[in-house]
Amino acid sequence: MSVLAEPIVANPKALLGRLNPVTKLAAATIVMVGLLFTGDAVTPALVLAAELAAVSAAGVRWRVFLRRLWLLILLTGGLAASTLLFTDRQGGAPLLDAGPFxxxxxxALAALAISLRILAIALPGVVVFASTDPTELADALVQHLRTPPRFTFGALAAWRLVPVLGDEWRTLMLARRARGIDPGRSPLRRVRLFASGVFALLVCAIRRxxxxxxxxxxxxxxxxxGRTLARPQPLRAADGVFFLATVAVMVGATAFSLGLGTWRFLFW
Incomplete structure (x- = not known):
């Protein structure tokens, strides 16, 4: 909950922090669409290099940022390992022959390609939410994308309450311990205590x-x-430049891969 309690891990005064949230979402969408059906390793590698440069431009606090990425890195490593061992692309020189593996x-190239592609697709979304205040994101969605205010601001309120639920869970567990409710070493009692705590937290969440x-x-x-916005989120010239730069990076990486002859469609 400590990570969720600190939604922004980037410097708000840095380049990405000053951009409109809608622009950053549009740029992330361009990267996702451009890499969704790309099966080579060169294109996502070039895009990922540009994204890491953008992370540096965002003034990111790397320790907190990497804490958000640990699950993504773990899942990417597992997918790379399964691709390495069970892919149907078995051409080229053998590197390891251990029975069925x-x-x-x-x-190895297929595993590398899918790992780079997943990281290059997922990283922009992480950067968007790491460099954007949730309130500004909700205001920009309502102003520019005309999303329903009831749903948008309701989702914003729910996000803001996530750390509160964590605090309430700790308070609930400490209160039970103070009253002598302790499961001891019994696994069954631990499960029952956890289930009752979840139910109590659910009741508190519904009331709130x-x-x-x-x-x-x-x-x-x-x-x-006729409802107005208290915090308008205008689109500036820098937003257009950033969006065009994202398109140029995506097109340039694809063109470079095509020039090398390494680009391939994912399902070919």
């Missing part, structure tokens, strides 16, 4: 959500006609 240069919904309804978060 055969690793060749082609299978009802009060919050009533408060937001009374303050006009319903999307009625």
């Amino acid at each position: 055969l690793v060749t240069t082609e299978s 959500a009802i009060r919050l919904a009533t408060a937001m309804e009374s303050r006009g978060f319903t999307g009625e006609h």
Whole structure:
């Protein structure tokens, strides 16, 4: 919960921190679409290098940022290992032959390609949320993409309450311990205590959500006609430059791979 309690891990005054949230979402979408059906390793490698440069430009606090990426890195490593051992691309020189497991240069290249592609697709989304204030993101979505204010600001409120639920869970467990409710070494009692704690937390969350919904309804978060925004998120020239630069990186990486003769469609 400590990571969620600190949603921004980038410097708000850095280049990416000053961009409109919609621009950053559009750039991440361009990268995802461009790499979705790319099966080579060169294109995502070039895009990933540009993304790492963008992370540096965002003024990211790397320790917190890497804490957010550990699960992605773990899943990518597992997928790379399964691709390395079980892919049908077994051409090239053999690198490892251990019974049913055969690793060749082609299978190693396939594992590398899928690892780079996943990281290059996922990293922009992580950077967007690491460099964007959730309130500014909600305001930009309502202003520029015309998303329903009731849903958008409701999701924002739910996100803001995630750290609160973590604090309530710790308070609930400490209160039970103070009253002498301890499962001891019994696994069954631990499961029962955990289930009852989840139920109590769910009741608290529902009550808090009802009060919050009533408060937001009374303050006009319903999307009625004529409602204005307290925090407008304008699109500036820098947003257009950044979006065009993203398109240029995606097109340039694909063209470079085509020039080398390494680009391939994912399902070929």
